Amino acid sequence: MDAAPRSDCPINQAVEVLGDPWAMLVLRDIMFGDRRHFRExxxxxAEGIASNILSARLRRLVETGLLTREDARRGQRAAYSLTEAGVQVLPIMVALGSWGLAHRAGDQRLRIRAELLRDGGPELVGRFMDELRELHLGVARPDPCAPRAADEIRGAYEAALRNEPIEE
Known part of the structure; x- marks a missing residue:
């Protein structure tokens, strides 16, 4: 299972789980792309992950408690879901995206999701976390009438990729 952490420092322990770039990108694609199966x-x-790397990262994310794997019956595909610990990675992703916006250049179209989450603040992040809990954990959203954050984020991202104006 898990090897003993190098130290009991919480930063070290978080880095040992989340510090692998492929792990964060897999979590990103599950959170923002609603990709739940290996093939998806x-x-x-977008970064072109190799199948053996993806397989190893999914296995590690399940072992560390960020994902669950629903075993598939014959003829079906296994589905991956975020755990509560996995949902709570979202604010870390937002912080990483905000840092990247401030300190790294990149394709403007690919920056839109990070900009929306940064500018939307804790309210948008909270709504999105509630939606992730609903989708992955079956927990009803506190305000089912609230606008869906995922739709707002996904719509702006897809419009940016098509070079369309973003609706406010």
């Missing part, structure tokens, strides 16, 4: 994650990876 493999073919949808």
């Amino acid at each position: 994650l493999l073919t949808g990876s």
Whole structure:
């Protein structure tokens, strides 16, 4: 299972789980792309993850308690879901995206999701976390009438990729 951490420092322990770039990108694709199956994650990876790397990262994310794997019956595909610990990685992703916006150049179209989450603040992040809990954990959203954050984020991201104006 898990090897003993190098130290009991909480930063070290978080880095040992989340410090692998592929792990964070797999979590990103599950959170933002709603990719739940191996093939979707493999073919949808903008960074071109290799199948053996993806398999190893999914296994590690399940072992560390960030994902669950629903075993598939014959003829079906296994589905991956975020755990509560996995949902709570979202604010870390937002912080990483905000840092990247401030300190790294990149394709403007690919920056839109990070900009929306940064500018939307804790309210948008909280709504999105509630939606992830509903989708992955079956927990009803506190305000089912609230606008869906995922739709807002996904719509702006897809419009940016098509070079369309973003609706406010």
